[in-house]
Amino acid sequence: VTNKFSPMPCDILLYQARGEKIRDFIKQTIEQAEPPVVLLAHSLGGIACVDLLVEQSLLQVVHLVTVGSQAPFMYEINALWSLEFGQPLPDHFPKWLNIYDLRDFLSYKGSKIFPKVKDEEVISKQPFPRSHGAYWENDRTWECIMEIIPT
Numbered sequence: 001v002t003n004k005f006s007p008m009p010c011d012i013l014l015y016q017a018r019g020e021k022i023r024d025f026i027k028q029t030i031e032q033a034e035p036p037v038v039l040l041a042h043s044l045g046g047i048a049c050v051d052l053l054v055e056q057s058l059l060q061v062v063h064l065v066t067v068g069s070q071a072p073f074m075y076e077i078n079a080l081w082s083l084e085f086g087q088p089l090p091d092h093f094p095k096w097l098n099i100y101d102l103r104d105f106l107s108y109k110g111s112k113i114f115p116k117v118k119d120e121e122v123i124s125k126q127p128f129p130r131s132h133g134a135y136w137e138n139d140r141t142w143e144c145i146m147e148i149i150p151t
Helices: 007-032 044-055 071-076 139-148
Strands: 037-042 061-067 095-100 117-121
Touching (some): 007 037, 037 044, 044 061, 044 071, 061 139, 095 139
Parallel strands (some): 037 061, 061 095, 095 117
């Protein structure tokens, strides 16, 4: 039973225990990019980016885009590494576009929790777990992202 089910939560458990290296890698990548930076992250990547942007003021990041992310849920259950439940996002946190699909059981709305979040629903018509990766084949995902890309 362990061999069958343990891979599912292992990535988040690893991140919770050793996430600093992941956040450091994201920060180094941001520092090498030419501003303004729009940070695009899927699933666990969204959690890591939220944690990084709560922890540090990275002014070159003008927008965070999370796709299929559990960051709002992690916050609600008081399991978000960077921010205890009840604390607001810091003032330095950038604008946040959160793309979700109701068929993706690993995506969560964030706007009712965080005023800085703009939620956008996409409809993949795919069953779970396929819906969790179907964002990239959905025109609406790319329309939402392109609306916030600086020109």
